[in-house]
Amino acid sequence: MNLKFRSSLSRDCVVQPVDGLFLVFFRPSGQTHLLPVQSFALLELLDENSLSVPEIPAALAARYDVEPEVGIEGVVERQLRELQAAGLVEAAT
Template structure:
């Protein structure tokens, strides 16, 4: 079973760069988050188009020239679940 992930209200996020790290203000929740470049890229890819974990990992691997492996995929999955708990992303539908 595979989920499709989308970002919630990317335009309502305030993003500022501080020496290569990113701070993000989530207006709806009034919360501040600290992201590295990969963390922000996840949100920006999902803002362009909702994606499955596999396609998201492919895009990230290409962008950062990282070899795709299962460890990387598991790490991104954990990040998505964390983002979901924070209300930054949600699963829009699932395919059997």
């Protein structure tokens, strides 16, 4: 069984787009994070669905109507670790 992840973007964050990036104020920690588009897209996706690493590339591809990239799971895992360390993503229970 693959571990699933989720975000609480709509519940716990205030978001402001700035010059192609996203300022994300995370209420529980009181910290503000500057995220690139790719990380923010992942947060949005995980706010709507709890997904595992193997499910994320296909879900992102379907959302943006593009072909999923082969071998992108390593990039997804790295982004998830960074977002998890910031408290913006957590394992779904």
